[in-house]
Amino acid sequence: MMVKKKSEDTSCKDPAPQKKQTLVADSSKVTTSAQASPTCQKELMSPKCKVAIITGGATGIGFSTACHLLKNCARHVIITGIDSGEGESAVEQLEERYGDNKVTFVCGDVKNPAHFEGLFEMACEAFGGTDILFNNAGILQDKSWGNEVDVNVKGVIIGTLLAFKYMGKDKGGKGGLVINNASIAGLHPLPGAPVYCITKHAVIGATLNFGHKFHYQTTGVRVCAICPGSTSTDVTENVCENQLTPEWGKEAERQIFLKPAQSPDVVGKAVMYILRQARSGTIWVVHNNILKFVEIPNRHKISTFVKEFTAC
Numbered sequence: 001m002m003v004k005k006k007s008e009d010t011s012c013k014d015p016a017p018q019k020k021q022t023l024v025a026d027s028s029k030v031t032t033s034a035q036a037s038p039t040c041q042k043e044l045m046s047p048k049c050k051v052a053i054i055t056g057g058a059t060g061i062g063f064s065t066a067c068h069l070l071k072n073c074a075r076h077v078i079i080t081g082i083d084s085g086e087g088e089s090a091v092e093q094l095e096e097r098y099g100d101n102k103v104t105f106v107c108g109d110v111k112n113p114a115h116f117e118g119l120f121e122m123a124c125e126a127f128g129g130t131d132i133l134f135n136n137a138g139i140l141q142d143k144s145w146g147n148e149v150d151v152n153v154k155g156v157i158i159g160t161l162l163a164f165k166y167m168g169k170d171k172g173g174k175g176g177l178v179i180n181n182a183s184i185a186g187l188h189p190l191p192g193a194p195v196y197c198i199t200k201h202a203v204i205g206a207t208l209n210f211g212h213k214f215h216y217q218t219t220g221v222r223v224c225a226i227c228p229g230s231t232s233t234d235v236t237e238n239v240c241e242n243q244l245t246p247e248w249g250k251e252a253e254r255q256i257f258l259k260p261a262q263s264p265d266v267v268g269k270a271v272m273y274i275l276r277q278a279r280s281g282t283i284w285v286v287h288n289n290i291l292k293f294v295e296i297p298n299r300h301k302i303s304t305f306v307k308e309f310t311a312c
């Protein structure tokens with residue numbers, strides 16, 4: 001079987017092959033008040049014996065997360081993607097590291113609800129259900145922004161609604177966890193790639209809404225988001241060429257590469273932390289190898305009074 005070089009990720013091998021990157025949880029900044037504590041004292045979930053679906057799991061951050069789940073004794077990981085060569089190569093690498101029958105690749109598009117539902121059906125039939133959905137697939141291609149919106153936003157909505165349907169306690173499921181892969185670009189502007197940035201802001205919105213206690217109390221499905229800073233994966237390849245104008249492309253590239261990109265392994269570690277500890281509706285940044293909780297300010301505190309209007 002052909003093993004594509006570009007999807008090879010050795011970052012999960014122990015010990016780390018290059019410069020060791022340690023994920024530091026910035027605990028001084030994590031808890032701001034007892035009421036708003038983003039984490040739970042007791043472990044909310046362990047990866048052990050869990051069944052996970054990872055969209056876009058054959059490469060980059062998704063692949064690294066699959067490594068961490070399997071290293072932590074997950075029962076089975078279903079990875080998806082649109083490139084079957086990358087999928088086959090990823091399965092080969094994961095089986096070599098973690099043993100046979102631990103991973104399945106399904107080729108398909110997150111924009112396609114039937115494909116997505118097939119993943120949950122497969123997990124039901126083979127393993128009795130799904131515990132974790134990592135909505136990770138995403139593209140940075142403002143040049144074809146309609147498709148970008150569909151993949152980055154529609155894919156997350158389709159996946160989360162299906163997670164509620166198949167994992168929700170109110171639907172006979174066991175509850176579980178959805179982690180959305182947003183981006184630091186979901187929290188601040190990336191003017192060279194504005195549509196990408198808009199889609200990632202939407203993923204934050206999806207997390208705050210689907211992760212709200214209104215849904216958590218009925219479904220038992222936690223919904224959290226991770227916002228990686230620049231990470232060395234294929235998504236950061238050809239940034240310049242894939243934007244709406246060459247000037248915008250140059251600006252996006254400049255901003256994304258202002259600091260050295262972190263390893264996808266660091267993001268995989270951060271996903272494990274969120275899986276174990278994070279409350280539903282919480283947003284987490286992992287940037288420069290540091291994990292931080294993002295406090296969304298109360299809307300009453302972020303606005304300053306200017307003027308009162310009365311209807312004419």
Ligand SMILES: NC(=O)C1=CN([C@@H]2O[C@H](COP(=O)(O)OP(=O)(O)OC[C@H]3O[C@@H](n4cnc5c(N)ncnc54)[C@H](O)[C@@H]3O)[C@@H](O)[C@H]2O)C=CC1
Pocket residue numbers: 055056057058059060061062080081082083108109110111136137138139140151181182183184185227228229230231232233234235236
């Ligand atoms: N690399 C970075 O600096 C950052 C990446 N992210 C996000 O991380 C996520 C994963 O990207 P990376 O691992 O960085 O890059 P990547 O390019 O290695 O991974 C993206 C994966 O999504 C898959 N994919 C693309 N379109 C798809 C579709 N329509 N349906 C199903 N799968 C599809 C690809 O086959 C690929 O495996 C993306 O959502 C990206 O926006 C967020 C912040 C920073």
Ligand SMILES: CCCCCC(=O)/C=C/[C@H]1[C@H](O)CC(=O)[C@@H]1CCCCCCC(=O)O
Pocket residue numbers: 140183184185188190228229230235236255256257258259285287292
């Ligand atoms: C694939 C697109 C990823 C976009 C990531 C991005 O825009 C990153 C930009 C950073 C750049 O590498 C250097 C920076 O300073 C940018 C991020 C700054 C965000 C501040 C983080 C806040 C915090 O640490 O809480």
